[in-house]
Every structure is written in structure tokens, then in C-alpha cells.
Amino acid sequence: MKTYTQEIAQAAEPGRKAKAADLWGNTTVRRRVRDGLLTTLADMAPGHQRCMYCGDGQGTDIDHFEPKSLAPLRTFDWLNHLLACSYCNSNQKRNKFPRSDEDGSPLLLDPTLQDPLNHLRLVLPLCEYKGLTAQGEACIEVFGLNERGVLVEGRRTAYGTAKQSVELWRIATDRGQHSKAAEVVRVAWNRPLADVLAAMFHQSDHPAADLLFDGEEETLDLLRDSALREGFLARM
Known part of the structure; x- marks a missing residue:
């Protein structure tokens, strides 16, 4: 993992995004890194390997919490990987990564570090989420938690x-x-x-x-x- 990060770091600044995408999609890298990483994330996931974002779809994808297009040096960072379903990863989130206007901190919740219950309240009779914080509201919007x-x-x-x-x-x-x-x-x-x-x-x-x-x-x-x-x- 460190070797691949070093390769990305050695690329010129404008080319790091493309280098990260090429390495992540490389067949050899997929065999050496991604398959084992996906298995490890699945073993850590609650329930039957469910998506860390919607909790419904099967976690079939490795999501880069901070998208590799925005942070190529974090492409192979273990702490930047989450288990997600293909719909949340490819249809909802994609390269979206909203940040606070005040301090630039991420608005999306990292469920491995933050308790979603502190940011989201499920209105039980309606079974829709209400954002308690700016982060909760951002998650509702990005992942379409009430629209799907x-x-x-x-x-x-x-x-x-x-x-x-x-x-x-x-x-x-x-x-x-x-x-x-x-x-x-x-x-x-x-x-x-x-x-x-x-x-x-x-x-x-x-x-x-x-x-x-x-x-x-x-x-x-x-x-x-x-x-x-x-x-x-x-x-x-």
C-alpha cells in the first residue's frame, strides 16, 4: 500500500489524480490489494456486510471516504476505505465530498469515527431522517436517505x-x-x-x-x- 502511495506522490501534481486512478484500476493491484481489502472490510461490517451509508444494500464496493479524485494520496490509505453498496458509491456519492464553509472540515459522516445517532434522528412513524447537524443534513442529501x-x-x-x-x-x-x-x-x-x-x-x-x-x-x-x-x- 505504501509503495503505491509513493508512486502517486512521485508523480507531478497535475498527474496525481490520473496516476491514482490508473493504479487503483490496475488488474495486478486489484489482485494484490483490493480483493483482500474488500474481504477485510466485509468481515468488519455489521450485519450481513451491509453498506456503511444506507445500511440496506450489500457492501460490494470499496468507497474512498475522501474521493481519490480530490485526495489522490489517500487512494491506498486504509483509514480512507469504507464498505459501501454500489448504488451509494457510484450513483449517490460519486465524487461528492462537501466541506464546511467555516473551517473546511468534511460534512459527510465517517461511521467508523462518528456516531450517526448524534447527527441524524429517525422519525419513526415516517421512517425518514431528520438532520440534527450540518453533517447529518449533508448525509441525507448526498445519499438520498429520504428520497429513495x-x-x-x-x-x-x-x-x-x-x-x-x-x-x-x-x-x-x-x-x-x-x-x-x-x-x-x-x-x-x-x-x-x-x-x-x-x-x-x-x-x-x-x-x-x-x-x-x-x-x-x-x-x-x-x-x-x-x-x-x-x-x-x-x-x-
């Missing part, structure tokens, strides 16, 4: 199955079926769009939880149960 109907509808389904999961955990635990309860937890976190389940636990601890779960009081009571929280959140 398949994501919104998927979250509605995920919300329903997540509520069923906490209910099944309660039933299994009350019956002393602890292995079954553990399996319920495993399956719940391994489903696509597990961010919905994470949002439910996060919001159940919010001062305005009674309003956020208006009409869902039974679910809120379950999410507040200390034993249930321990059983589910130990997986995070």
Missing part, C-alpha cells in the same frame, strides 16, 4: 420487525428460553437496516421519548426494560 423510496419503505418494514423482535425477546426470556432470546437478538442486529433498531433504543432514552413513541407505549416500555436493553445493546 426503497429505503423509506424498507425502514417501515424494519420498524415492524424490530418491534416484533423485542416482544419475542420478552416472551422467550419470561419462559426461561435464554438461548432463543439470544438468537432473537442476533437475528435482529443482522437484518438489513439495523439502524432502525439502534434508533429505537437511542430514542427510548431521550427526554422526549413519550412524544417520540406516542401511540407506541407498549414498545417504549419494552425498550426501557433494563434487562432487555442489556440483552440487545451488548451486541453493539
Whole structure:
């Protein structure tokens, strides 16, 4: 990896972008670096190797958090690689990398360093995201988190199955079926769009939880149960 970065650095400034693209697309480099890198990222990904951005699509691509066209010297930087689905990577993000007008810092969230729950709130009845910060708003816009109907509808389904999961955990635990309860937890976190389940636990601890779960009081009571929280959140 360092060798390839050195090759890019040795190129004249105007040619670094092209050099980075050539190396990244080179068949030999793909065999030596990209295949193993993709496997490593997939092993680290939550659930069934899901996209780090939408949480729905399978993570089939290596995304350069800071695009190689803008930062060619980071093309082979391990800390600049994230697992993404092809749609988020090639159709939504592409070379977009918005920065703050104030200090030039990245506006996109790096989910390996920042907790998205601090920047995005999922409005559970609508299953759409609300940006809590400029970074959250940028992610909603760049990745089309509220515009892609398949994501919104998927979250509605995920919300329903997540509520069923906490209910099944309660039933299994009350019956002393602890292995079954553990399996319920495993399956719940391994489903696509597990961010919905994470949002439910996060919001159940919010001062305005009674309003956020208006009409869902039974679910809120379950999410507040200390034993249930321990059983589910130990997986995070």
C-alpha cells in the first residue's frame, strides 16, 4: 500500500489524480490489494456486510471516504476505505465530498469515527431522517436517505420487525428460553437496516421519548426494560 502511495506522490501534481486512478484500476493491484481489502472490510461490517451509508444494500464496493479524485494520496490509505453498496458509491456519492464553509472540515459522516445517532434522528412513524447537524443534513442529501423510496419503505418494514423482535425477546426470556432470546437478538442486529433498531433504543432514552413513541407505549416500555436493553445493546 505504501509503495503505491509513493508512486502517486512521485508523480507531478497535475498527474496525481490520473496516476491514482490508473493504479487503483490496475488488474495486478486489484489482485494484490483490493480483493483482500474488500474481504477485510466485509468481515468488519455489521450485519450481513451491509453498506456503511444506507445500511440496506450489500457492501460490494470499496468507497474512498475522501474521493481519490480530490485526495489522490489517500487512494491506498486504509483509514480512507469504507464498505459501501454500489448504488451509494457510484450513483449517490460519486465524487461528492462537501466541506464546511467555516473551517473546511468534511460534512459527510465517517461511521467508523462518528456516531450517526448524534447527527441524524429517525422519525419513526415516517421512517425518514431528520438532520440534527450540518453533517447529518449533508448525509441525507448526498445519499438520498429520504428520497429513495426503497429505503423509506424498507425502514417501515424494519420498524415492524424490530418491534416484533423485542416482544419475542420478552416472551422467550419470561419462559426461561435464554438461548432463543439470544438468537432473537442476533437475528435482529443482522437484518438489513439495523439502524432502525439502534434508533429505537437511542430514542427510548431521550427526554422526549413519550412524544417520540406516542401511540407506541407498549414498545417504549419494552425498550426501557433494563434487562432487555442489556440483552440487545451488548451486541453493539
